[in-house]
Amino acid sequence: MLQADVPVYTPATLAEARQLLQEPGTRPVAGGTDAMVRFKDGVWRPTAWVNLLRLRGELAYIREDGDWLEVGALTTFSELLASRVVRERAPLLAKAVRTVGGPAIRNMGTIGGNIGTASPAGDSLPALYALDAEVLVNGVTTIGIAELMLGPGRLKLQAGDLITGVRFRAQAPDEVCTFEKLGLRAAHAISLASVAVRLAPGMARVALGAVAPTVIRVPDAEAALVAGHAAAAAAAAQEAARPISDVRASAEYRRAMAGNLLLRGLMRMLGPNLVSPIGGDPR
Amino acid sequence: MELKMNVNGQPVAVEVAPTEPLLQVLRERLGLVGAKEPCGKGECGGCTVLMNGQTVNACLVMAAQAEGAEVLTVEGLAAPDGKLHPVQQAFVEAGAVQCGYCMTGMVMSAFSLLQQNPQPTEAEIKEGMEGNLCRCTGYQKVFDAVNLAAGRLR
Amino acid sequence: MTNQQTWIGKSVHRVDAPAKLKGEPVYMTDRPLENPCFGRVLRSRYPHARILRIDTAKASALPGVICVLTHKDVPGLNGFGIVIPDQPVLCFDKVRMMGDALALVAAETPEIAAAALDLIEVDYEPLPIVDDALAAIMPGSPLVHETGNIHLRTVIRRGEVAQAFAEAAVVVDHVYFTPRQAHMFLETEGGVGQLMPNGELHIWCPAQAAFRDRLQVARLLGWDPERIREYSSPSGGAFGGKDELTVQHYLALLALHTGGRPVKIHLSREESTVAGIKRHPFMVQMRTAAAADGTFLAQEAFVVADTGAYASLGGPVLNLAIEHIGGVYRFPSLNVEGYCVYTNNGISGAFRGFGVPQVLVALESNIDEIARRLGRDPLDLRRQNLIQRGDLSAIGNPMTTGVGNQAVLEALENSPTWKERTAKKAAVTDPWKRRGVGIGLCMQGLGLGKGIPDYGAAVIELLPGGKFKVGISIQEIGTGNQTAYAQFAAEALGCDVADVEVIQGDTGYSADAGTVTATRSVFTGGKAIQITAEKMVALLRSTGAESYAAAYAVARERGLETKVRGSFAWPEADEEIPGAFGLPHHIYGYGAQAALVEVDTLTGEVQVLEVASVVDTGKSINPMGVEGQSEGGVAQGVGLALMEDTVVREGRFLNANMSNYIIPTAGDVPKVETFIVEVHEEKGPSGAKGMGEVPIVPTMPAIFGAIYDAVGVQMFRAPATPERVYMAMMGDPSATEDTPALRARIAEGRRAGLAAQLHQTEGEGYAQPKGPEDEEA
């Protein structure tokens, strides 16, 4: 089918959107920053696009609910960054989102789309893993982010299911966190490897991006950090990585980076004296 | 489909394919060629326009998604008598333009940045312009221009 | 020389900036068109294959298709190329790269044209490919052209090389690799062709050589060039990448079949990357000898340049690289052997720097190592060996024009980046990062070189009200020459810049002034305008009028011609360098840079924080423009050194779009401080010489030197990606490509190259395309 012949439906309600998406071969489009690129490349050629933007009234929000935060699927990266609530109560997510694309991409791209694309290099995802996030489906059911992600571009969803939001517990005030992203340039860079880390007394979360078919949590690294062993945590991260080689980097390098980015994050959070680099000083 | 938008303050209605990129609608159907298509994939910012007050990459917006939108292109910045907008004037004076092909996108990003943040720091300027690629200038005079414009608009 | 100048040397605002900033349709690909149709090009599916059959029937039958053309529809010479026409306009016997063109379509919409391409049936017989330049020299390699894979071999020997190496205190010998950098001008190749009612063919297409393009198009059409008019300015970036025909030939052919409708082609980014020319990737094995007191004694190099499937400017690129193999230093002896070879890796051609950055990184890196081994300050060692006016360059060229070396080096030495390097390096914030400072010095031959016709011409027309139109065929590709030309004209005519309109790149308005390449545009245009302006001033005098406005009235009254023309020939060297066509150059630009970098030892990421960029411009016509060129050149140099490479494996392109072929963003560029040095060039217009290419040349070696200074590893392959830097820091043996096996291959390559040369008589080294008739015969 020619690009020009693909229809676009713009439902006004969630229910209507779900109805339209029951039709086989249809696909939702939110900000379009992944959808349009793949459409132009001929990778995705749905029978119809279901444009979600008229649902922004329903699905673009940032809500505080006691200890919990909930973000609507159509919330853009720019809206997340502009939110004081997100910056103060989910700083890890803010740090991750800050590294996405450039300003215009952040104005268009949505968190629901980042989940929907299910790329291991999706930059909000390591943060969501480290936050133990739950994804809201159709506004009614929830599913853990790790359970939802099956592989590159594959989600545990049924035809017609829409991601409506994502919720997680706010970060505690005494906790520290960081998102370390390695790309081939300073901005507009696809992650070669990334790591999201949270630390508090007795608690650690480590999630790696772009080094396995999905984002992964690294329980061994978390345990090592709780026990205060930075080098062991980095080694565990390298051990857990299942990277690929492509035109951007080799698997070997990506694996090394899984550990080194964790170390860099720890040094940034805790000060360098606490950590001795596993790579050794090159001098 | 018939697409209705408001472009640079004027209501427009044009027949388009619903998935047609907004960029093509502007360039080919409306003759507004200020926004360019250096990459077509969201990577370069050459197609930057404002949609509902925010910068977007027009190459990635489906026409149907622009239904009812307020679109501002670079053609809408200068005064009707042709006098440059202060942001454009700053680009001239700072010597920011070389081949110029990226510059309409740059101007839109700078315009939007200064709307949201009238006194950006050096780091904020860099951040605000990081989605716009330029192959000629090395960006330094672009930063100068944004600074200069900020001073004038203040 | 006048000392009171009104316009020359002033940072006049760019005359072309307002229209560009307003989004007016100034570019050729933005032109509003009446009833247009759209052209597309069918590209090869294989990097090397015999063409068995091309069937266009289905495509022609598709509703909305206006015409489908193949090699049978090329009425004249089915070949093009700046030096030799070895590239088919439309392929007939075989394809040699992925970008090769097989057919053209014009249709009512771009999407129909694309659909028609899919309906053209081509049967291929895939052929073995050669995708490694060194392998291409070896016997038994698949042949890209039947005449052999060696497009050009150039050898220069001078002095007692063997003796010098025997006597040297230090010998440094390494192999360096540089990438297939893509121009990535933001305006991809495109334009419009139209057969006009008067029978002329008009082509609007951003380009760098309007008259040569016209000649090439005339040749392939079998037309009189006078019937063709090319409008080729301005361009949304070029950098050498629009020096060859880009789409003019396709536009011309299609326009003959669209019934007078304008036909437009505008390449997508991906098609541009696959089909367009690139910077030649080089392998440089370089052995440099110095005496114990630091005096350079000998330079030996073996250079292989990958020109891809067609020559384009591969020969001249190789020769310019060889001319600069000794950089800005005295070398009493030299032995350099270079090859420009065919492969199935796309096509390479002109790119800012034109071969010089590729060899300079080897030279300057070798010099840094000599300094370290001798315990010498790297800047001081360079100073000791600098060419002075009157010296011979490494290839034996007497340097008789303005030599900016000394002044450039002094400016570099006094730049804060160099002077305060200790403090700047210590100011590192994160303990896992290290900082370093490195330097690079360069020169760059200006103009086309010995024996190549190089000239300039301009017209000036007096308009009512005493305003002027200045016509010059050299295009505005972004460098600011339009503004510089207005400044030259205003200065020479004694009028205001605002009273001068500069018309560029239009073959119908002004005479041939050659290309906008080789850093020749300010020199050529400036000189041509000055010479032409004298005639205009003479015209004024002859009218006896007090003002140009009055002179115009008088001239009209008396029926005098109000359009005057002038031309001149470039100065060239007295003696040629035997065996190296186009060498030597006569006038050189000089530059130097110091780079401060920060290396993340955990990831290998390199951030260039600051670059001091020194350029000797001769007289600087527009200092703000010079700064802009300097900043932009450094940014491209940063890309070349750290991130850019068009990856071609087995002839196929792996990163053709802008998401995986990456260029520096606003966050990647250093703060650039430009220091303009004005060493008067007496042969140039107002003492100017031009500088556009110079700033990209020293950036890569300066960055490599800085990386070494920071973390103690020498990079031998550009780009120095985080992975390469990290692996080198880790001492990974696989990071070392300079193995005994590589040395053995180089030795074998040398033998094979020599043997191939002995079998070729002079002049047969150039492959000639066969015509379609031969194929049918």
Ligand SMILES: Cc1cc2nc3c(=O)[nH]c(=O)nc-3n(C[C@H](O)[C@H](O)[C@H](O)COP(=O)(O)OP(=O)(O)OC[C@H]3O[C@@H](n4cnc5c(N)ncnc54)[C@H](O)[C@@H]3O)c2cc1C
């Ligand atoms: C130039 C450029 C730079 C980029 N840089 C980055 C980067 O640095 N980091 C990064 O992570 N990403 C990056 N991206 C990718 C992209 O911007 C993000 O993945 C973004 O979050 C996608 O959101 P969207 O709203 O645009 O999704 P769309 O493109 O609209 O949709 C993406 C996918 O998700 C599905 N989808 C969308 N919404 C829903 C929903 N509510 N329910 C179910 N499925 C849904 C769609 O069907 C589609 O399959 C970049 C993209 C571009 C073009």
Ligand code: FES
């Ligand atoms: S053309 Fe839209 S971002 Fe490049």
Ligand code: FES
């Ligand atoms: S000025 Fe040429 S791309 Fe920016």
